[in-house]
Amino acid sequence: MNFTLKIWRQKDAKSKGAFESYKVENISADTSFLEMLDILNNNLIHEGKEPVAFDHDCREGICGMCSLHIDGQAHGPSQGATTCQIYMRKFRDGATITIEPWRSAAFPVIKDLVVNRSAYDQILQAGGFISVRTNSVPDANAIPIPQADAEESMDAAACVGCGACAATCKNGSAMLFVAARVSSLAKLPQGRVEGARRAKAMVAKMDELGFGNCTNTGACQAECPKQISIAHIARLNREFLSAKFED
Amino acid sequence: MSCFLSNSSLGKKLVMSVTGAFLVLFILFHMSMNITAIISPEAYNMICALLGANWYALAGTAVLALGVLVHFIYAVILTLNNYKARGSQRYAVTVQEPGVAWASKNMLVLGFIILGGLLIHLFNFWSKMQLVEIMGGHVNSLGYSPADGAALIAYTFSKWYYVVIYLVWFFALWFHLTHGVWSMFQTVGWANDTWYPRLKCIANIVATIVFLGFAAVVLVYFFCPCIAGVC
Numbered sequence: 001m002n003f004t005l006k007i008w009r010q011k012d013a014k015s016k017g018a019f020e021s022y023k024v025e026n027i028s029a030d031t032s033f034l035e036m037l038d039i040l041n042n043n044l045i046h047e048g049k050e051p052v053a054f055d056h057d058c059r060e061g062i063c064g065m066c067s068l069h070i071d072g073q074a075h076g077p078s079q080g081a082t083t084c085q086i087y088m089r090k091f092r093d094g095a096t097i098t099i100e101p102w103r104s105a106a107f108p109v110i111k112d113l114v115v116n117r118s119a120y121d122q123i124l125q126a127g128g129f130i131s132v133r134t135n136s137v138p139d140a141n142a143i144p145i146p147q148a149d150a151e152e153s154m155d156a157a158a159c160v161g162c163g164a165c166a167a168t169c170k171n172g173s174a175m176l177f178v179a180a181r182v183s184s185l186a187k188l189p190q191g192r193v194e195g196a197r198r199a200k201a202m203v204a205k206m207d208e209l210g211f212g213n214c215t216n217t218g219a220c221q222a223e224c225p226k227q228i229s230i231a232h233i234a235r236l237n238r239e240f241l242s243a244k245f246e247d
Numbered sequence: 248m249s250c251f252l253s254n255s256s257l258g259k260k261l262v263m264s265v266t267g268a269f270l271v272l273f274i275l276f277h278m279s280m281n282i283t284a285i286i287s288p289e290a291y292n293m294i295c296a297l298l299g300a301n302w303y304a305l306a307g308t309a310v311l312a313l314g315v316l317v318h319f320i321y322a323v324i325l326t327l328n329n330y331k332a333r334g335s336q337r338y339a340v341t342v343q344e345p346g347v348a349w350a351s352k353n354m355l356v357l358g359f360i361i362l363g364g365l366l367i368h369l370f371n372f373w374s375k376m377q378l379v380e381i382m383g384g385h386v387n388s389l390g391y392s393p394a395d396g397a398a399l400i401a402y403t404f405s406k407w408y409y410v411v412i413y414l415v416w417f418f419a420l421w422f423h424l425t426h427g428v429w430s431m432f433q434t435v436g437w438a439n440d441t442w443y444p445r446l447k448c449i450a451n452i453v454a455t456i457v458f459l460g461f462a463a464v465v466l467v468y469f470f471c472p473c474i475a476g477v478c
Contacts, residue, residue, distance in 0.1 A: 006339075017336075019339065069338060069340075071340055071342070072338065072340035072341045072342035073342055073344075079345075098339060098340045100338055100339060100340070103333070103334055103336055103337060103338050104332065104333065104334055105331060105332050105333065105334035105335075106332065107334075109336075168344065170329070170333065170352055171329035171332060171333065172329065172332035172333040172334065173256075173329070173332070203255060203256065203257055204255070206256070207254075207255060207256050210331070210332055211256075211332055212256075212328060212329035212331075212332030212333065213256040213259065213260060213325045213328060213329055213332075214256070214260065215325075215329070215351065215352075215354065215430070216351060216426070216429075216430040216433045216434065217344075217347050217348075217351040217352055218344075218346055218347050218348075218351070219344040219347045219352075221346075222344035222345050222346050222347060223344055229440055230433070231438065231439045231440045231443070233433070234433050234436045234437070234438040234439060235436065235439075236257075236436075237257060237260075237433070237434060237435060237436035238435075238436030238437075239436075240255075240257045241257065241261060241435065241436060244251050244255075244258070
């Protein structure tokens with residue numbers, strides 16, 4: 001398969017970026033999207049040009065490191081998959097593919113397609129954890145948890161923190177990420193204890209970092225590679241408002 | 248607490264939700280009142296007389312104006328905030344995400360159309376009814392009694408352009424409510440995956456009832472002006 005790639009190139013955070021076009025040829029349909037970019041970078045290095053910088057790590061869809069806005073969609077055309085899980089057979093032979101970095105004020109571009117997503121780490125540091133003594137591992141059945149609660153918690157915990165939600169949201173809102181973190185802990189007895197403090201602290205940090213306000217469009221859940229539901233946002237709203245009214 | 252309602256993103260959204268709910272209730276009340284004008288213009292004029300320049304109607308008008316003002320100001324603040332959060336560099340290519348309603352992404356634009364319609368409506372009716380009474384007058388600029396709402400409806404909707412303007416206005420309101428009504432439940436946290444289809448269905452029903460209720464009065468008075476005895 002042959003493709004024309006329209007890729008956002010930007011030297012560094014301060015430089016002004018622009019799109020540049022590249023051709024990749026003889027790509028197998030079973031090549032993953034990131035492998036296709038590796039092939040492009042190989043070609044660019046052989047030509048003595050600067051390779052395209054992009055984020056990646058596990059390439060198994062679980063680390064949340066890959067990003068990319070491909071043809072207008074976060075993580076490209078597949079539903080419920082990260083960029084590393086997309087294969088070139090999803091694209092038409094001869095297609096022009098536009099690749100952009102996440103666009104959100106809280107995710108500034110560092111270079112080419114790489115953005116700084118440390119804002120999500122800062123939100124997590126504000127309260128996305130439980131404070132427990134880390135002694136020996138407790139018995140698995142010491143605290144009974146209803147199966148439905150455990151399932152819901154795990155659904156929220158599937159969030160890999162890739163940033164697709166804020167990158168897709170027309171308001172640049174990080175609500176789905178924060179909601180997934182708050183919800184995964186709020187549904188478990190160990191996390192329940194600090195529920196009120198967590199919701200307040202994480203929302204305050206989210207606001208402080210300049211993320212936008214949720215307007216319930218649902219675009220985040222449509223593009224989330226882990227298909228996290230906005231029902232978790234409703235839970236975050238409940239957690240936050242009840243915590244504030246208890247103040 | 249007053250702090251989080253103006254400082255926090257979720258607090259500001261709560262204000263939008265509560266004022267929105269209040270305005271939806273008012274709109275349903277207003278629509279029910281209007282329907283009376285089709286059934287009995289005399290009964291409608293009795294309601295108009297009740298809602299003149301007396302203390303309870305004035306207090307209601309003041310609270311309503313405050314509701315509209317707060318809803319509008321917060322909408323502008325939130326949208327400006329969101330615009331800034333999106334960043335100056337926009338995507339070159341975008342697609343419509345599956346399951347995302349057009350109205351949900353255009354609430355401010357719809358809000359401006361609704362506000363424009365509201366100003367026209369205040370000029371057409373409020374300034375010729377309650378305002379005349381507040382100023383101590385007994386006859387409005389059209390020569391009608393300020394409590395003769397039915398005659399005012401007949402006069403306004405005898406003009407085709409007002410019929411068109413009001414229908415566009417109601418259509419914008421329909422779009423606004425299809426998102427707004429279920430969204431206010433989501434914002435206060437009263438929603439989950441089971442309830443989304445139900446809430447969205449309720450929102451569509453409320454929006455459609457409001458549209459049909461208001462549009463019915465406009466169309467009936469346009470096509471059958473004799474209903475108010477003004478032929």
